Amino acid sequence: DAGITQSPRHKVTETGTPVTLRCHQTENHRYMYWYRQDPGHGLRLIHYSYGVKDTDKGEVSDGYSVSRSKTEDFLLTLESATSSQTSVYFCAVCTGFPTYEQYFGPGTRLTVT
Amino acid sequence: AQTVTQSQPEMSVQEAETVTLSCTYDTSESDYYLFWYKQPPSRQMILVIRQEAYKQQNATENRFSVNFQKAAKSFSLKISDSQLGDAAMYFCAYRGISNFGNEKLTFGTGTRLTIIP
Numbered sequence: 001d002a003g004i005t006q007s008p009r010h011k012v013t014e015t016g017t018p019v020t021l022r023c024h025q026t027e028n029h030r031y032m033y034w035y036r037q038d039p040g041h042g043l044r045l046i047h048y049s050y051g052v053k054d055t056d057k058g059e060v061s062d063g064y065s066v067s068r069s070k071t072e073d074f075l076l077t078l079e080s081a082t083s084s085q086t087s088v089y090f091c092a093v094c095t096g097f098p099t100y101e102q103y104f105g106p107g108t109r110l111t112v113t
Numbered sequence: 114a115q116t117v118t119q120s121q122p123e124m125s126v127q128e129a130e131t132v133t134l135s136c137t138y139d140t141s142e143s144d145y146y147l148f149w150y151k152q153p154p155s156r157q158m159i160l161v162i163r164q165e166a167y168k169q170q171n172a173t174e175n176r177f178s179v180n181f182q183k184a185a186k187s188f189s190l191k192i193s194d195s196q197l198g199d200a201a202m203y204f205c206a207y208r209g210i211s212n213f214g215n216e217k218l219t220f221g222t223g224t225r226l227t228i229i230p
Contacts (some may be wrong), residue, residue, distance in 0.1 A: 033217065033218075042117075045217045090158060092158075100146050100208055101160055101163060102160070104150075104157070107158075
């Protein structure tokens with residue numbers, strides 16, 4: 001447990017509505033990540049952050065934006081949710097040198113109807 | 114781009130026996146890290162074991178060990194004395210070494226392990 005919480009844990013929303021998922025960490029890690037998990041795909045990186053206000057895109061970033069105004073919080077926003085964004089979303093932190101281990105939050109199950 | 118392949122969607126093993134989960138990867142990098150994660154029904158992603166590519170010695174964590182074959186780009190996970198609590202999805206993951214801070218993991222599609230009592 002790397003002190004990572006995600007909120008909400010479950011959410012059902014309608015197509016076209018905005019949605020924000022929150023990731024909060026307590027151990028001051030520099031690197032934070034958002035992944036989505038879908039059957040047959042494993043986990044795929046959406047966006048990541050390497051510091052406050054420093055973010056970059058991952059492999060499946062279309063339709064998502066992120067923000068990081070504080071070290072401990074990393075927000076993922078779906079500007080206009082679509083059914084293809086129904087998924088389980090995981091936040092992760094990285095310990096950095098020398099082990100580079102990533103630890104994950106408990107996940108958020110998002111359903112877009 | 115790096116890819117990670119887990120060719121066994123499902124595996125099963127008798128309780129107390131040993132099972133090996135396979136993983137292969139493709140990369141042009143010489144230095145990198147490999148990981149195995151466990152995802153039980155609770156959905157939590159749990160780090161099981163880590164292997165640094167520059168280390169020739171295979172990593173071991175209690176009943177979990179790896180067989181790392183760098184030339185073959187193979188990274189298998191061996192679970193000894195399987196227990197009911199080992200039932201889960203297992204994901205292999207690759208992390209390259211980058212100068213640009215892109216420390217993302219590339220995951221395989223997972224192997225579902227069933228433990229037979």
